[in-house]
Amino acid sequence: MTCLNSRALNRATLARQHLLTRSDTSAPEAVAHLCGLQAQEPQEPFIGLWSRLTDFKPEQLDDALSGRTVVRTHMMRRTVHLITADDALAWRARHDTMLRQRVLGTYRRELAGIDVDEVAAAGRAAMADQQPRTMSELVQALEGRWPGPPRRVLGELLIAALIPMVQLPPRGLWHQTAGVRNLPLATWLERDIAPLPADDNDPVGQQLLRRYLAAYGPAASSDLRAWCGLAGLPAAIKAAREELVVFHDEHGRELLDLPDAPRPHPDTPAPVRFLPAFDNAILGYRDRSRIIDAPHLGLSVAGHRTVLVEGRVTATWTVRNHQLRISPLRPLTALEQEAIHAEAQDLTKFLDEDIEHIQLDTEN
Structure with missing residues (x-):
């Protein structure tokens, strides 16, 4: 069974989330x-x-x-x-x-x-x-x-x-x-809610599983459960298992995926991306180590807006008093600072909030 390391999972997530x-x-x-x-x-x-x-x-x-x-x-x-x-x-x-x-x-x-x-x-x-x-x-x-x-x-x-x-x-x-x-x-x-089918194979659960994997996979059943809040969808997973491919991560967890879903090479470059508060690219998993380091997990549930650098949560950002302020979680290289600043300039144009200054903190 193929092992997918954290970087491989990161690039798969970015590709499926339209963040690559x-x-x-x-x-x-x-x-x-x-x-x-x-x-x-x-x-x-x-x-x-x-x-x-x-x-x-x-x-x-x-x-x-x-x-x-x-x-x-x-x-x-x-x-x-x-x-x-x-x-x-x-x-x-x-x-x-x-x-x-x-x-x-x-x-x-x-x-x-x-x-x-x-x-x-x-x-x-x-x-x-x-x-x-x-x-x-x-x-x-x-x-x-x-x-x-x-x-x-x-x-x-x-x-x-x-x-x-x-x-x-x-x-x-x-x-x-x-x-x-x-x-x-x-x-x-002006349309009725679809009734729950009386089917032991859980067809709605199967659809949720396939759609989740298309946007978030490869992922473990515990990740699926953490995303939707449902109780793991065991009947759906059992019914769909033959059409899925199976990997494992560095911790030995079984990961399910769609056969033809994108899994880019781990060395694929990842651009800077500014994420909103509570973005599901982070919250859509039980194990969020593919995108955020353990010391920073609290940021994702506390409503902090985050910045991805090389695919990982590397800074937080706020807009206050006509200033977009970026606070790194680790020292940044000169090239990383330049890429963050360029993306921040585009973001200020989109936000249209009379932002007069971009402040990139250099101390952390």
Whole structure:
């Protein structure tokens, strides 16, 4: 069995994430290929797509959101994701149990004794008039029947777990700061959510597996589980195993992959890339050592924007007081500093935030 070292896995990840070479695909096609972009910070997906696509313009994603080709919804790991409408409808039922369990697990004490099916039915009845509502407005319609749980807890139960919802534009549009207004997914898209097939081979899980490997592989089953939050998809992996190829990493973990997926040579040069907060190129794995060193793992979950140099997280970046500031995590060579500065100049033009200065710290 072939061993893939960390650098080989890094180059495979970069290639599939469109971070090795920018792609000329459309914004919705990129969102589909990437299996969604984590989007609890509404502006961050724009940066993620800019780093991945040739000549990306913010209005391309705005049009996809306003045109209902792409939606903002809770999906993988109970996190708000930007995901295509087709994938949201196809995948939501497969995520229902996980979403419910995560909310109930987080708020076990506050929701003790609550019949969640009754809450779901009441929530659907409250949304039957097809009018967008904030979380507060939806909770207000129900709290007379369930006065016990805190409003925020009841709202999260409804919106993140029980009723498949979309966060409507202008939330998530470029340079917009609109609050969250919710509408049921099926209402917004005027299409029904696909029911979960009664199939022991888990066909939806198989699709998730193949799509995940296309965008993130080679990967272990624990990486797949960490990405989607589902319980490993063992039936799907078993059903699809014969069509997959198998490797192992330097720690002996079994890695699955699609036979014809790109696996560039480990020595392939990797350009500087600026990543947004919570980018799935980092968060889409249980073992993130292919892209970030262990001492810096906390950066990826704390919402720091990062810079890839030679394919690895090497700096963080912020925009504040008309300055783009880059803080390296290790000493940089002169050539690395030059490449970072060049990419930063292009980024400032894209951000269009009246950035007057690029500050590249030289001490760390």
